[in-house]
Amino acid sequence: MTAPSAVAHIGDVACSGFLFDMDGVVTATARVHERAWTRLFDGFLAERGKGEAPFSADDYLQYVDGRPRVDGVESFLASRSIEIPHGMASDPPTAHTVCGLAARKDEMFLHELDEHGVAAFSGTVTLIRRLREAHVAVALVTASRNAVRVLDAAGLTDLFDARVDGLDVDRLSLAGKPEPDTYLEAARRLGLEAGSCVVLEDALAGVEAGRRGRFAVVVGVDRTHHADALRDAGADVVVSDLSDLEVRFAAA
Numbered sequence: 197m198t199a200p201s202a203v204a205h206i207g208d209v210a211c212s213g214f215l216f217d218m219d220g221v222v223t224a225t226a227r228v229h230e231r232a233w234t235r236l237f238d239g240f241l242a243e244r245g246k247g248e249a250p251f252s253a254d255d256y257l258q259y260v261d262g263r264p265r266v267d268g269v270e271s272f273l274a275s276r277s278i279e280i281p282h283g284m285a286s287d288p289p290t291a292h293t294v295c296g297l298a299a300r301k302d303e304m305f306l307h308e309l310d311e312h313g314v315a316a317f318s319g320t321v322t323l324i325r326r327l328r329e330a331h332v333a334v335a336l337v338t339a340s341r342n343a344v345r346v347l348d349a350a351g352l353t354d355l356f357d358a359r360v361d362g363l364d365v366d367r368l369s370l371a372g373k374p375e376p377d378t379y380l381e382a383a384r385r386l387g388l389e390a391g392s393c394v395v396l397e398d399a400l401a402g403v404e405a406g407r408r409g410r411f412a413v414v415v416g417v418d419r420t421h422h423a424d425a426l427r428d429a430g431a432d433v434v435v436s437d438l439s440d441l442e443v444r445f446a447a448a
């Protein structure tokens with residue numbers, strides 16, 4: 197893409213690119229994912245019949261939120277010292293493998309999506325439109341393989357100058373969040389350095405990715421009262437909605 201022609205300031209920091217996470221930042225789909233994960237793991241733990249503690253909101257934040265689907269399954273199972281075969285990407289939802297559980301979770305997520313549709317956060321959409329009017333570059337960076345479907349359902353497909361999603365993670369063999377690779381790839385596609393971009397994230401793994409990638413600013417979006425955890429993971433600024441983020445516009 198052509199070089200962006202403007203910067204926007206967060207505090208004293210000039211940012212030429214804004215890199216938005218999707219679920220929980222742009223669209224109200226973080227809770228939809230969490231519900232599907234809870235159904236998946238509670239069913240799985242019950243089937244094991246070992247009286248293990250159910251999947252909790254904290255499990256979601258620590259081990260699953262923001263990570264690619266298969267990484268989420270692996271990370272949660274490791275936290276409980278549960279070992280099952282990895283399996284293959286083509287495994288059906290009934291398979292007792294990591295990939296089978298991931299497929300089962302996707303079925304549950306897509307079912308919820310079809311039933312309830314997708315809502316967008318108006319504070320985020322307004323900010324993106326202001327950035328675009330000011331010719332500041334904007335990208336979407338999500339672990340989700342369902343990004344196009346979710347954006348289409350929310351009517352937001354054409355809002356971004358670049359998109360890096362879960363399909364790119366596989367196609368380009370990128371490490372998922374909390375590694376910074378997907379954010380670095382988005383900055384590269386915008387023709388920018390990490391040091392001139394801001395990362396906007398609600399997931400601990402995503403904030404960590406922003407910190408590890410040495411981005412100019414990491415904004416934590418706290419919709420579930422986990423502001424301290426977002427700061428501990430590396431957020432420079434925490435807001436409860438992006439309508440509260442102070443952004444100043446100035447020509448480059």
Ligand SMILES: O=P(O)(O)OC[C@H]1O[C@@H](O)[C@H](O)[C@@H](O)[C@@H]1O
Nearest residue numbers: 219229261262265339340341342
């Ligand atoms: O299963 P998908 O749509 O590929 O999404 C992968 C992950 O995407 C992240 O954005 C969500 O925070 C996770 O909950 C989700 O598991």
